[in-house]
Amino acid sequence: MAQTDTRKKDDVLFVGIDLGTSRSSISAGNGKREWIESFVGWPKDFIALQVVGKPVLFGSEALQNRLSLDICRPLEHGVIKEGISRNDEAVKEIIRHLIELAGPASGQKIHAVVGVPADTLKVNKLAIRKAVTEFVHSLMVVTEPFAVAYGMNLLNNSMVIDIGAGTADFCIMHGSIPSEEDQKTVLTAGDYIDEQLFSYLSEKYPNSKFNKNMVRQFKEQYSFVRDTPDEIRVEIPVDGKPVMHDIKNEIRRACESILPALAETTAEMIARFDPEFQVKIKNNIVLAGGGSLIRGLREHLQDALKEYGPCKVSCVEDPLFAGSDGALKLAQDMPSKYWEPL
Amino acid sequence: MISAFFRKKELKVRQEILKGIYEENLRIIGKKKGALLRQRTFSPNRLLLILCIAAIVVLAGGNYLDAPLLAEKQTAGGTVMRPLPSSAELPNPSDFKAFITNADVSVSRTFGLGVKTIMIDAGHGGVDSGTRGKMGTAEKDIALDIAKRLKSRLDKYGRFHVVMTRSEDVTLPLNKRVELAREAKADLFVSIHLNYLPSKPINIIETYYFGPSADSKTQELAEQENAGSQYGLGEFKEIIEKLGQKLKLQESRELAYSIQKNLFVNMEKENGNAYNFGVKRAPFVVLLGAEVPAVLAEVSCLSNRQEEKQLNTEAHRENIAHDLEAGILDYINKGEAGYGADRYAEKR
Ligand SMILES: Nc1ncnc2c1ncn2[C@@H]1O[C@H](COP(=O)(O)OP(=O)(O)O)[C@@H](O)[C@H]1O
Ligand SMILES: [Mg+2]
Numbered sequence: 001m002a003q004t005d006t007r008k009k010d011d012v013l014f015v016g017i018d019l020g021t022s023r024s025s026i027s028a029g030n031g032k033r034e035w036i037e038s039f040v041g042w043p044k045d046f047i048a049l050q051v052v053g054k055p056v057l058f059g060s061e062a063l064q065n066r067l068s069l070d071i072c073r074p075l076e077h078g079v080i081k082e083g084i085s086r087n088d089e090a091v092k093e094i095i096r097h098l099i100e101l102a103g104p105a106s107g108q109k110i111h112a113v114v115g116v117p118a119d120t121l122k123v124n125k126l127a128i129r130k131a132v133t134e135f136v137h138s139l140m141v142v143t144e145p146f147a148v149a150y151g152m153n154l155l156n157n158s159m160v161i162d163i164g165a166g167t168a169d170f171c172i173m174h175g176s177i178p179s180e181e182d183q184k185t186v187l188t189a190g191d192y193i194d195e196q197l198f199s200y201l202s203e204k205y206p207n208s209k210f211n212k213n214m215v216r217q218f219k220e221q222y223s224f225v226r227d228t229p230d231e232i233r234v235e236i237p238v239d240g241k242p243v244m245h246d247i248k249n250e251i252r253r254a255c256e257s258i259l260p261a262l263a264e265t266t267a268e269m270i271a272r273f274d275p276e277f278q279v280k281i282k283n284n285i286v287l288a289g290g291g292s293l294i295r296g297l298r299e300h301l302q303d304a305l306k307e308y309g310p311c312k313v314s315c316v317e318d319p320l321f322a323g324s325d326g327a328l329k330l331a332q333d334m335p336s337k338y339w340e341p342l
Numbered sequence: 343m344i345s346a347f348f349r350k351k352e353l354k355v356r357q358e359i360l361k362g363i364y365e366e367n368l369r370i371i372g373k374k375k376g377a378l379l380r381q382r383t384f385s386p387n388r389l390l391l392i393l394c395i396a397a398i399v400v401l402a403g404g405n406y407l408d409a410p411l412l413a414e415k416q417t418a419g420g421t422v423m424r425p426l427p428s429s430a431e432l433p434n435p436s437d438f439k440a441f442i443t444n445a446d447v448s449v450s451r452t453f454g455l456g457v458k459t460i461m462i463d464a465g466h467g468g469v470d471s472g473t474r475g476k477m478g479t480a481e482k483d484i485a486l487d488i489a490k491r492l493k494s495r496l497d498k499y500g501r502f503h504v505v506m507t508r509s510e511d512v513t514l515p516l517n518k519r520v521e522l523a524r525e526a527k528a529d530l531f532v533s534i535h536l537n538y539l540p541s542k543p544i545n546i547i548e549t550y551y552f553g554p555s556a557d558s559k560t561q562e563l564a565e566q567e568n569a570g571s572q573y574g575l576g577e578f579k580e581i582i583e584k585l586g587q588k589l590k591l592q593e594s595r596e597l598a599y600s601i602q603k604n605l606f607v608n609m610e611k612e613n614g615n616a617y618n619f620g621v622k623r624a625p626f627v628v629l630l631g632a633e634v635p636a637v638l639a640e641v642s643c644l645s646n647r648q649e650e651k652q653l654n655t656e657a658h659r660e661n662i663a664h665d666l667e668a669g670i671l672d673y674i675n676k677g678e679a680g681y682g683a684d685r686y687a688e689k690r
């Protein structure tokens with residue numbers, strides 16, 4: 001029975017890992033919760049190594065030193081491109097680093113549940129397992145939105161939409177482990193918004209100097225759809241001098257660019273079920289991932305789906321850790337007989 | 343109670359789901375996980391390929407089925423190609439690390455004792471001409487010619503392995519030079535360059551070793567000479583600090599003094615406008631590859647008209663090569679004559 005299994009001896013540390021396209025997090029049974037950006041950088045050459053002083057760097061530290069590094073974002077489009085460049089190795093480094101951050105006691109066995117984008121699981125099941133096996137004693141891989149759903153106890157008649165960077169993942173729960181048909185991935189997510197915003201801004205302000213990173217920061221600070229009373233003005237250098245720019249319209253257009261695909265995919269997936277279930281699912285839609293922080297998104301989706309009857313959309317409280325918390329809960333609930341040594 | 347009923351139902355659902363996950367994960371690994379998972383880096387495709395090769399080898403009737411064979415790929419032409427780069431063949435960061443953290447680098451080399459491999463680096467090359475004199479003489483050409491002369495002079499001793507970073511007019515990025523020096527395990531590294539001072543009609547001789555520099559002229563020069571690398575001076579602050587602690591830069595300074603002295607004494611005789619700017623420190627990327635000693639010599643000055651003319655004569659270039667040779671040998675011989683650790687003491 002699950003209850004007794006959760007109280008295992010301390011020689012096992014349960015961890016839930018969310019392997020995201022832009023951010024990865026770990027939640028551990030010892031209470032630790034940590035996250036890093038899913039970038040890995042290796043010094044390009046001997047000089048670079050001396051500049052950065054370490055053989056591998058992660059997240060923002062890697063980005064800051066990007067001139068000296070070979071940067072790899074292994075799950076960029078939700079799929080590990082196996083054999084190409086150093087993606088497999090990068091996934092390994094991320095896992096190794098996250099587990100280090102969780103600080104297992106020496107000699108402690110690690111039982112991990114790893115949540116990955118739905119497409120990754122479809123395409124790279126083995127690759128993911130191989131990347132993780134070196135660092136854990138036992139392992140289960142699940143899809144990211146499923147981990148979120150499990151963590152929030154949304155086991156039946158519900159839908160999770162995880163809007164990440166590279167992908168938005170949809171998952172319908174109906175009381176059993178979701179099949180491939182219950183899950184769908186689209187590429188209109190955070191990165192897509194960034195690209196749109198970048199091109200809108202380049203068009204409107206051709207002489208201003210901004211890069212992808214700045215654009216992403218503008219988005220994360222000001223994202224909204226529909227309307228907001230706020231003014232949105234940011235400093236961007238023009239000929240080396242900071243100048244205020246009005247970017248309100250561009251932010252809005254960029255954020256709204258993902259709405260059609262979101263609404264359509266949601267409606268489409270729900271439509272496969274009996275009308276009775278449709279109503280239940282529609283009243284139990286949860287948004288997760290960094291994209292769920294876009295102001296007005298929840299309301300918009302709710303209104304868009306109301307066309308076909310009542311509907312309730314809510315957001316997870318902690319998008320950064322919702323996935324890893326759910327994965328940890330899965331790990332802790334998993335009967336011990338299922339944890340087979342690798 | 344309703345809630346009890348729901349709880350029971352929920353528990354059942356939960357158990358179902360947990361079991362489902364377990365089974366799905368078993369499916370992922372094709373049940374026989376033990377066998378498969380151990381094959382660490384093989385994708386199913388590569389595994390298949392290897393199995394095929396193995397089968398062919400077995401069919402060919404041999405008991406040749408051993409690892410080296412599998413590690414090499416046979417091309418159609420029958421030549422053996424190196425296997426695709428695996429992680430093991432990529433530049434191994436830990437080698438670098440070992441180098442950095444190796445505090446007592448080549449103490450025996452400190453005094454020139456084990457100098458076997460000398461690397462000569464002709465500055466610039468290819469699309470990068472370096473500086474150019476008013477008559478059009480390019481730094482890259484003069485540097486290469488002197489480098490070649492120096493090599494054949496040193497080769498005559500028969501006791502050195504003398505290698506050059508480039509022996510033709512090719513573009514060679516600085517990081518590549520650094521790697522070459524490391525690959526060659528150079529015991530001593532001399533980079534040859536020519537100065538240019540537009541504002542003054544003088545001929546400046548100066549020799550550098552790696553280190554921080556406070557003076558802005560030197561910073562500028564370093565920026566110029568580092569142009570082929572993607573690194574800015576700012577990034578060197580840290581390196582310099584690290585190296586300062588780890589490497590015995592005094593060795594490089596000794597070599598620099600020795601070369602500078604020989605260059606200047608002889609140059610003075612030929613060109614009345616020669617100025618001794620002495621030995622300085624500057625963060626030149628190219629000096630990072632060899633452990634120590636490694637120096638960069640600005641052996642002449644292309645902005646000086648008389649000097650540019652002379653550089654176009656073989657005799658003058660041969661003389662400079664000779665001075666460099668003398669500087670290097672002085673350094674090595676002092677070491678071998680058993681100058682002790684007292685040479686470490688600050689004396690200049
Ligand atoms: N406040 C915000 N508004 C809009 N987008 C955001 C916000 N905060 C983060 N994001 C975006 O969310 C994405 C990261 O979400 P996350 O769920 O961590 O992705 P993943 O799971 O794919 O790594 C990025 O594209 C990021 O820019
Ligand atoms: Mg995620």
Ligand SMILES: [Zn+2]
Nearest residue numbers: 465472535536
């Ligand atoms: Zn030069």
